[in-house]
Each structure stands twice: as C-alpha cells, then as structure tokens.
Amino acid sequence: MLASWVWGLCGGLLIGSAAALYLLVNGRVMGMSGILGGLVDGSGWGTWAERAAFVAGVVAVPGLLALAFGGATHLTGNWLVIVLGGLLVGVGTRVSNGCTSGHGVCGISRLSLRGIVATVFYVLAGGITVAVLRHGFGVI
Amino acid sequence: MRRTGFAALAGAIFGAGLWVSGMTDTLKVQGWLDVFGQWDATLAFVMSGAIVPMAVAWRVAARMYHPVLGGPFPEPPRPEVGPKLVIGAVLFGMGWALAGLCPGPALASATYGGLGGLVFLLAMVAGMVAAPALSRRIETLTSRRSAMEIRALTPDYAVSPQIDPSDLPALKAAGYTTIIDNRPDGEIPTPLQAEAMKAAAEALGLTFVINPVLPGAMTAENVAVQEQAVAGATGPVFTYCASGNRSAIVWMLMNAGKLPVDEMIANTARFGYNHAPLRGLIEAAAEQG
Numbered sequence: 001m002l003a004s005w006v007w008g009l010c011g012g013l014l015i016g017s018a019a020a021l022y023l024l025v026n027g028r029v030m031g032m033s034g035i036l037g038g039l040v041d042g043s044g045w046g047t048w049a050e051r052a053a054f055v056a057g058v059v060a061v062p063g064l065l066a067l068a069f070g071g072a073t074h075l076t077g078n079w080l081v082i083v084l085g086g087l088l089v090g091v092g093t094r095v096s097n098g099c100t101s102g103h104g105v106c107g108i109s110r111l112s113l114r115g116i117v118a119t120v121f122y123v124l125a126g127g128i129t130v131a132v133l134r135h136g137f138g139v140i
Numbered sequence: 141m142r143r144t145g146f147a148a149l150a151g152a153i154f155g156a157g158l159w160v161s162g163m164t165d166t167l168k169v170q171g172w173l174d175v176f177g178q179w180d181a182t183l184a185f186v187m188s189g190a191i192v193p194m195a196v197a198w199r200v201a202a203r204m205y206h207p208v209l210g211g212p213f214p215e216p217p218r219p220e221v222g223p224k225l226v227i228g229a230v231l232f233g234m235g236w237a238l239a240g241l242c243p244g245p246a247l248a249s250a251t252y253g254g255l256g257g258l259v260f261l262l263a264m265v266a267g268m269v270a271a272p273a274l275s276r277r278i279e280t281l282t283s284r285r286s287a288m289e290i291r292a293l294t295p296d297y298a299v300s301p302q303i304d305p306s307d308l309p310a311l312k313a314a315g316y317t318t319i320i321d322n323r324p325d326g327e328i329p330t331p332l333q334a335e336a337m338k339a340a341a342e343a344l345g346l347t348f349v350i351n352p353v354l355p356g357a358m359t360a361e362n363v364a365v366q367e368q369a370v371a372g373a374t375g376p377v378f379t380y381c382a383s384g385n386r387s388a389i390v391w392m393l394m395n396a397g398k399l400p401v402d403e404m405i406a407n408t409a410r411f412g413y414n415h416a417p418l419r420g421l422i423e424a425a426a427e428q429g
Contacts, residue, residue, distance in 0.1 A: 012189020090267020
C-alpha cells in the first residue's frame with residue numbers, strides 16, 4: 001500500500017500536465033470553474049465544444065477508474081451542508097473568477113498576484129470554517 | 141475538431157489526476173484544512189506536484205509565438221486585486237470546507253459520488269448562474285467616486301486622473317470632442333476599461349482614442365498616436381491615465397522643441413506634477429525633432 005502522499009504527488013503531476021497541455025496546445029487556462037461556469041451561464045457558448053469536451057473527459061475517466069478500482073467520496077449525509085457548500089462554491093468561484101485549478105495551479109505557477117491572494121483567502125476561509133464547524137459545533 | 145479532441149484529452153488527464161491524487165475524497169480535503177485536528181498533508185503534495193509542470197509550461201509558452209493549435213495565449217496576469225476577488229475567494233473557501241469538494245473533484249466524482257454528489261453539483265451550478273448578479277452588486281457598491289478633474293494644460297489639451305462613464309456628459313458640455321485613454325487596461329477595473337469607456341463616449345458622439353502608455357515605458361509610437369489624435373480632433377482634447385501624469389508627459393514630448401522646456405515644466409507643476417527630472421529627456425527629444 002503506497003503512502004497517500006505518493007499518490008498525491010503523482011496525481012498532482014497529472015493535474016499539472018493536463019494544465020500544461022491545455023495551455024500549450026489549446027492556448028487556454030485550465031480553470032474548472034471557468035470552463036464549467038462559461039457553459040452554464042452562457043458567457044462561454046462561443047467555445048462550448050471545447051468546454052463540453054473537457055468536462056466530458058473530467059467526468060468519464062475518473063468514472064472508469066472508480067468502476068475498475070473503486071472510489072469513494074465520503075461526502076457528508078447532511079443535505080443542508082451539501083446544498084450550502086455547493087451554492088457557496090458555485091457563487092464564490094465565479095465572483096472571484098477561479099478555483100483551486102485556475103487560481104491555485106495555473107495562477108500560482110505563473111506567480112500571479114491575483115492567484116496567490118485568492119488562494120490565501122480561500123485556504124484561510126476554509127481552515128476557519130473547518131475549525132469552527134468541526135471543533136466548535138461538530139457539524140462537519 | 142482537433143481543439144475539441146485535445147480539450148477532451150486534457151480533461152481526461154485532469155480527471156485521472158484528481159482520482160489518483162485522492163482529491164475526490166472529501167475527507168482528505170477537509171483533513172488538509174483541519175489544522176487543529178488530524179492534519180492530512182496530501183493536498184499540499186498534490187498542489188506542489190501540479191504547480192511544477194505548469195510553471196515549466198508558462199516558461200515554454202513565453203517562448204512560443206502561439207499555442208500549437210493557433211490563436212492567442214491567455215493575457216498576462218492582471219495585477220488588479222479587488223473586493224470581488226477576495227469576497228469570492230472567501231465564499232468559495234467556506235463552501236469548499238463545508239463539503240470538501242471544489243469544482244474539479246465535484247465533476248470528477250459525478251458518477252460515483254452518489255445522490256449527495258449530484259445534489260452538490262446542482263447547487264454549484266445554481267450558484268454559478270446566480271454569481272454574475274452578485275458580482276455586479278459588489279462592483280456597484282465598491283466603485284469609488286470618480287477622480288475626474290479637468291486639468292487644462294492649454295485651452296485645447298487637458299489631462300486628468302481616471303474618469304468613469306458618468307463623467308462623459310460633463311466633458312462634452314465643457315466642449316471636449318476627443319477623449320484619449322492613456323491607461324493600459326491591465327491596471328483598470330473592468331467597468332472602466334477602454335472598450336466600455338469607448339462605447340459610452342461614442343454613444344455621446346465623442347471621439348475616443350485608445351493609446352495605452354506603460355508606466356516608465358513610453359514609446360515613440362505613443363507620442364505619434366497622441367499627436368495624430370490631437371491633430372485630427374475637431375475641438376479640445378481630454379486625456380487621462382491613472383493620475384494624469386503619463387498624459388502630461390506625452391504632451392510635453394509632443395511639444396518638445398515647440399514650447400520652451402521651462403514653460404512646460406511650470407505648466408504641469410500648476411497641477412502638482414513634478415516634471416523637472418524629465419528636463420534632459422525632453423531636451424533630447426527636442427534635438428531629435
């Protein structure tokens with residue numbers, strides 16, 4: 001059984017390679033919230049095929065891997081937490097124009113001030129949320 | 141077609157990376173955020189592993205003329221850190237911590253995340269659809285009052301700090317017929333960028349010229365474009381940048397050799413600009429004609 005960090009590092013290299021491919025071949029920043037957001041709010045319909053193809057790849061391959069080797073999300077069963085979490089992730093990533101892949105991977109790697117600032121704030125907000133809701137209230 | 145194929149390939153590798161790294165497991169994500177509990181370092185390894193190839197890719201991109209499939213590369217990173225960026229990031233961080241999912245893993249686990257995962261995806265999409273309205277609200281609430289000030293260096297040429305579309309009617313009323321934007325879009329909040337200003341100015345029948353001057357890197361072309369716009373104007377010209385400083389320097393270079401240097405330095409000093417250190421530059425420009 002390989003250590004969790006080895007899997008993490010290998011997976012990270014794959015994620016970074018995907019972002020590199022998308023930049024060098026397609027000329028685009030690989031930001032999941034931007035790719036999906038442009039499809040659902042209509043702002044990216046001019047490039048819908050490219051976006052839809054990317055989303056299809058993201059859904060299909062882990063789906064097949066999970067089918068073959070198993071996969072579990074261990075998502076909470078608390079519906080309020082799920083819905084609130086989804087809404088906040090959707091609104092927040094579009095208002096700040098990026099998520100973990102866009103601001104985090106693509107932004108930090110080019111030393112973008114916006115990417116670094118956004119990452120600091122979403123990690124801080126996430127850390128405080130877990131601290132308060134897990135250790136304060138025992139909700140998550 | 142090839143564009144679509146490579147997008148699918150990138151998505152497939154990204155998805156594989158999310159599965160391999162364990163990032164579709166919400167316990168690992170929440171475990172990384174949980175510094176007061178059983179801290180799980182995995183996410184830090186994922187991030188580091190992802191940033192390395194991407195950092196190389198940005199350097200390679202800088203040496204390529206265009207992406208392999210053509211078209212432009214993404215614009216250079218914007219320096220603008222505004223309230224939207226911070227507010228959005230905080231909301232996202234809270235949601236990320238609540239469920240342990242961000243957009244990539246949420247999609248990657250769509251087929252095996254159960255009903256809860258699908259409900260999360262639906263809520264996320266709903267949030268994305270609602271986001272533009274919140275963005276506009278934040279922009280309206282936080283946009284500062286305009287800094288416009290008509291600093292007329294001559295009756296036919298004024299400089300000013302950044303203006304906004306609501307200033308344009310006053311400029312028209314004051315007799316200005318041409319507006320020149322000397323500020324690069326990269327340093328301007330979106331609603332005040334060149335295209336928006338141009339549309340608003342042209343709607344009022346004003347001529348709008350975009351002539352971005354990089355701070356400390358004014359080019360001969362900047363001066364030539366400005367000269368041409370002024371020569372072609374049917375009335376007084378109003379120019380702006382962040383503080384009016386660059387617009388004033390372009391004016392001095394346009395008039396190098398035509399107006400005495402001392403007079404020009406004294407002129408812009410009336411509005412608080414200190415252009416005495418530029419004396420050598422202007423004299424050199426005057427000699428070159």
